[in-house]
Amino acid sequence: MWLRPNRSLSRRGLRRWSAVLVGVTVAVATLCARAGNVYAPLFALVESAAVVYALTLAWRAGGRSERITIDERSLEVESLPGHRRATFQSYWVRVRMRESGNRQRLVLTSHGGEVEVGAFLGEEERVDAMHRLRVLLAQQTAPRRTN
CATH class of the missing domain: 1.20.5 (Single alpha-helices involved in coiled-coils or other helix-helix interfaces)
Known part of the structure; x- marks a missing residue:
């Protein structure tokens, strides 16, 4: 993403x-x-x-971006430019909106660590990103059924 x-x-x-x-x-x-x-x-x-x-x-x-990679074991956030990386276990990641002054921040938290994503996005884009991240995490961490 x-x-x-x-x-x-x-x-x-x-x-x-x-x-x-x-x-x-x-x-x-x-x-x-x-x-x-x-x-x-x-x-x-x-x-x-x-x-x-x-x-x-x-x-x-406007050239800033963040790449979020999710699989069944990990979630990785890479910020460009600068190549800052944060890695979490995808099962334990929580996606939250936090109030910070007069705006909301989209934050990924896990085991005491947290990283803000989408700081350069508008409010509506951040809310949309939060919903998409929650759906992707739910898909990746859902138990697999084998017949």
Whole structure:
């Protein structure tokens, strides 16, 4: 199971949108400079760099993901990038929502250990992930019938 944030803009789209924003900023700064505001081009340069940098940081944050692997013996959570891993015995894992300030956290707990998953997801996506995880765990840990 992959948990990824909703990213609606590609790298190419980010570049295009940044170019449009910089173009509009430069056009407005040019008009303002012609009207007598000699500091407008300098301000436009600084603002354009800051906006492009902020958009790039926000886009990179959308590249986070978590891979959850479940089988009858274990549940493993791998966070990307960073390759942080947590492994639990799947039979003992409990999937819970915990209140933390003004938001809910999706937490997997087992034998005193816990790991938060889906911190980058929205509330509805976290609830959906909780239900899917519970179903997958129930399927994997259910006793097998042999005829």
